[in-house]
Amino acid sequence: EQALLRRPVSICQLDRGNGTYDILFQKKGTGTALLTCKKSGDRLDVLGPLGNGFDLNEKYQRIAVVGGGIGVFPLLFLLQESKAAYKNAYLGFRSADLIVLEKEFGRSATSLKIATDDGSYGTHGYITEILKKDLLSCHYDMIYACGPTVMLSTIARIADESGTQCQVSLEQRMGCGFGACLICACKTKIKSDAVDKDGQWHYSHVCKDGPVFNSKDVIFD
Incomplete structure (x- = not known):
């Protein structure tokens, strides 16, 4: 058997009634390729939960989640768990064929905005530009973000410039x-x-x- 390191994977959805949770991942490399071969009933060795997650304090009543690519996965769970009165979702993808969980986010968010780098779906451009524009006329108590480092860096700067609190989940x-x-x-x-x-x-x-x-x-x- 091949010696492989564990893969960090976030929870996408939780079903407390059945005692199950969903994870999503991108098939990229040997480890994730082996995971795609697993069938119902197969066993996995899982270590967790680990580290520190998002702070979902109920005082944050107007929130925005901003995800890029596979970084959108944990943000769906966040929306479903949040007690905020207003929850806006901003999702960015490279192209239309890479869009995932649109219906699920649509059901969980107050408002959903999608952008693609190539303009094949939604707004043409970066989702960070939509967030920046919206912050000129609206206020969020907290921004939650997950995605590529360059995107998180931009979101952190936008949040700082607008005086908005922001939590980022690093992909590493x-x-x-x-x-x-x-x-x-x-x-x-x-x-x-x-x-x-x-x-x-x-x-x-x-x-x-x-x-x-x-x-x-x-x-x-």
């Missing part, structure tokens, strides 16, 4: 899941023993300190 390769292997280290402003020589930033671990961070604490290079 992981080996162990509990901070031992150091594969998922990222630069943050959170104090730790791992610090650069000038004391300007520290190393945090996405697996145990995250994957969710306050956007103001993350240093996007």
Whole structure:
């Protein structure tokens, strides 16, 4: 048998009645290819839950979720669990053939906006541009974001410029899941023993300190 590292996978939906949950993942590489071969009744060795998730404090009554690509998966679960009165979803994909969970988000969100990079569906362009435009005329108590690092960096800047609180879930390769292997280290402003020589930033671990961070604490290079 091949020796493979564990894969970090987020929960997409939860069925408390049946005691089950759904996960979605993109088939990319040997590990996820093997997962696609699993059948009903097969066993999987799962370690979790790990790290720190999104803060769904009920004081956040107007929220926005912003997802890019496979980063939309955990945001559906977030919407379903949130008690917010107003929940707006912004989803970005490269093209129409990569869009997933549109109906599910449509049922769970107050409003749903979709953008594609190539303009094949929804608004042509980046979903971050739609968010930026909307923030000129509306207010959110909290923005929740998950997706590629470059997208999260843009969202963090937009949130900062508009004075909006923002939580980001970082996508990062992981080996162990509990901070031992150091594969998922990222630069943050959170104090730790791992610090650069000038004391300007520290190393945090996405697996145990995250994957969710306050956007103001993350240093996007």
